Amino acid sequence: MARLARDLHPVAWWLWAIGLAAYAGQARNPWILLLLVGVAAVVVTARRSDQPWAAVWRLYLLMAALIVVTRLLFRILFGGGFAVPSDTVVVDLPQIPLPEWVLGIRLLGPVTRETVLAGLYDGLQLGAIVVCVGAANALANPKRLLRSLPPALYEIGTALVVAVTVVPQMADSVRRVRAAQRLRAGDDRRVGRLRRFMVPVLEDALERSLALAAGMDARGYGRTGSATAAERRRTGAFLLAGLVGVCVGVYAVLDATAPRMLAAPMLVLGVGLAAVGLVAAGRRVARTVYRPDPWRWEETAVAASGLAAGVAGWWLGRHAPLVAFPLVTEAPQVTLLALAGVLVGLAPAVVAPLPRLRSLEGERSTGPRTEVAA
Template sequence: MRGLPRDLHPVAWWLWAIGLATAASLTTNPLVLLIIVGVVAFVVSFRRADHPWARSFRFYVWLGVIAVVLRVLWRVILGGGYPGEVVLDLPEIPLPDFVNGVRLLGPVTREALLAGLYDGLRLATLVICVGAANSLANPKRLLRSLPPALYEIGTALVVAVTVLPQFTQSIARVRAAQALRAGDTGRVKRLRRFLVPVLEDTFDRSLALAAGMDTRGYGRSGEASVAARRLTGGLLLGGLCGVGVGVYAMLDQTAPRLLAAPMLATGVLVAAAGLVAAGRRVQRTRYRPDRWRAPEIAVVVVGLTVAGLGWWVSHHQVLIAYPLLTAAPEVSVAALAAALLGLAAVLVTPPPAVLR
C-alpha cells in the first residue's frame, strides 16, 4: 500500500487531521490530549515533505502553548469561579453593579487553574491538528482539488494559508542577511530591524502568489444567464437555511424531530445541488489531477475511526472524557486506542517525495 515516495492527496491529510481534531474536541482529559499532540507531531515528523509550508508546524505548536498560557491567565484574572482549595489569594478589585457576576482577581482555586489548563490544552490540540494538516498538505494542490463552485473562495484561502509558511521563510532569509552585516545592538532597534523586513517580505510574496494565480486564470468564471445565477443562489441559500435548522434541531432536544435529521439531510442535498449548478459556470482544466489511491483512503479511514472512537468515549465513558477537577484523570482502553490510532497514518502512507 505504501509504494514509492510521493506526496499524498492534500484532502486526505486534512480529513485525517479533522478526525483527530474532532476526537480532541470531545474530551478535556489532559492525558488523551497530550497523546494526540504526540501522535500528530510524530506523523508530521515522518511524513512532511521538504516544502516551505512544511516547516511551519513548530509555529502552530507555539500558538498552542500561548493558548494554554492565556487560558490559565484568564482564569486567574477573572477569579475562576470554581469553589475549592485556594492556591493563590489575590486582592479582589471591586467592580460596578452592572457587571454583577463578574469578578476581577480575588482568590484563585486549584480547580479553577485545572479548568483553565484543560480548556487551554484542548484548544491547543485543535490548533496543532490544523497546523499538522497545513504542514502535510500541499496548499496549491489542495486548490486544484476543490470543486469548481468553490474555486474563487479557494484562491483566497490558499493565499491566506500560505502567509505563515512564507513568514517562516522570510525569518530565515532576514536572519541570514542580518548575520552578514553589522547593525544596532539594542533590543528595541534590533527587533524593529528584524520585524519590518520580515513582514514586508511575507506580504510581498503572498501578493505575488495571488497575482501569479490571477494571471493564470485562477477563479475565472464563465458566462451564466440571470436565471442560472438566481437558481444557483436560491439553491445555496435554501441549503444553508436547511443545514442551519437541522443542526439547531439536532442540538435542541425539545425541537420537533422532523426538523432534525430530515431537515439536515435535505439541506445538504440542496446545497450540493447548488454547488453543482454553480460549478457549471466555472471553466477550468486540470493538469495531472490528483487521484485517490489506497493510501489516501486508508488515511481518511484512520481519521474517521479516531473521530468515531472519540465520540463513543464522550458518550459512554463520560468521566474518562471529562474528568473531575477534584480527581486525577484516568485513561481507558478505548480512549487510549482512539488517541494512538492516528499513528497508523505512518504505516499506510508512502514516504514523501524529496525535492532535488
C-alpha cells in the same frame, strides 16, 4: 520492496487532521488531549517534507502553548473570586474591589485547584484543536489543495490562495530574512531589531502570496464564466438554503433540547441543497488540471484513520461522558477504547509514503558517505 516516494494527496491529510480535531472537540480529558497532540507530532515528524509550509508546525505549537497559558491566566484573573467553600485553595490572592455596576466580574481572589484545572482542561482542548489544524498545514501542500477544489469554488480561488499561503510563506520569509540579517550589522536595540525583522517578513510574505494569486488569475482562477442572471440567482438560492440548513442542523445536533426533526433531517437536507448548488455552479466553469494528484489506497487509509478517530471521540462523548469530560475534583481516567481511538491516528506515520522532496534530500546526504566508504 521499498515504496516510491511521493506526496500524499492534500485532501487526505486534511481529512485525517479534521478527524483528530473532532476527537479533541468531543473531549476535555487532559490525557486524551495530550495523546492527540503527541500523535499529531509523531505523524508530522515522520512525514513532513522540506517545503516552506512545513516550517509552520513550530508556530502552531507555540500558538497552542500560548492558548493554554492565556486560559490559565484568565481563570486566575477573573475566576479566582468564585471559589466554593469545598474547593482547595492553592494561593490566596487579594481580591480587587470593583464598582457595583460591574456585576458578575471579580478580579483575583483565592485561586483554587479546581479553578486551575478547569482552565487547564479548556486550554488543552482548544490547543489540541489548533495543533491538529497545524499538522494539516504542515503536511498538505496548499497549492495542490487549491488545485483539488471543486470547479464551483474556482471563482474564489484567488482569495483562498492568499489566505491559505500567507502563513507558510511567512515561515519561509522568517528563515530568509533571519539568514540575511546575520550577514550584516544593524540596530542592536530590541525595538529596532524587532522592526528590522518583522517589517521585511510581513512584506515579503504578502508580496509572494499576491504574486502567486496573480499567476493563478492569469491561468483562469477568479473567472466567473458565462452564466445568465437567472442561473446565478438559482445557484445562490441553493447554496444559501443549504448553508441555513446546515447551520440549523448542526445547532440541533449539539443542543439536546431542540426537536429531533431539526437535527439529522435538517442537516442532511442542508448538505443535499449545498451539493446541488455546488454542482450547478460547477457546470458553468470549464477547467482542466495538468497531471491531477492520484488518490490511491494510502490516501484512503490516511483519511479512514482520521474518520475512525472522529467516530471514537463521538462515541466516547455519548457513552462515556465521565471519561471524555472528567470532573475537576477527580483524577481523569482513560479507557482502552479511548486510547485505541487516539492511537489509530498514528496510521499515517506508517501507511503514508515518504515525501518526494524529503527523499531526495536524504539521497543527497547519503551519497557522499557511500562514495567515501567505497
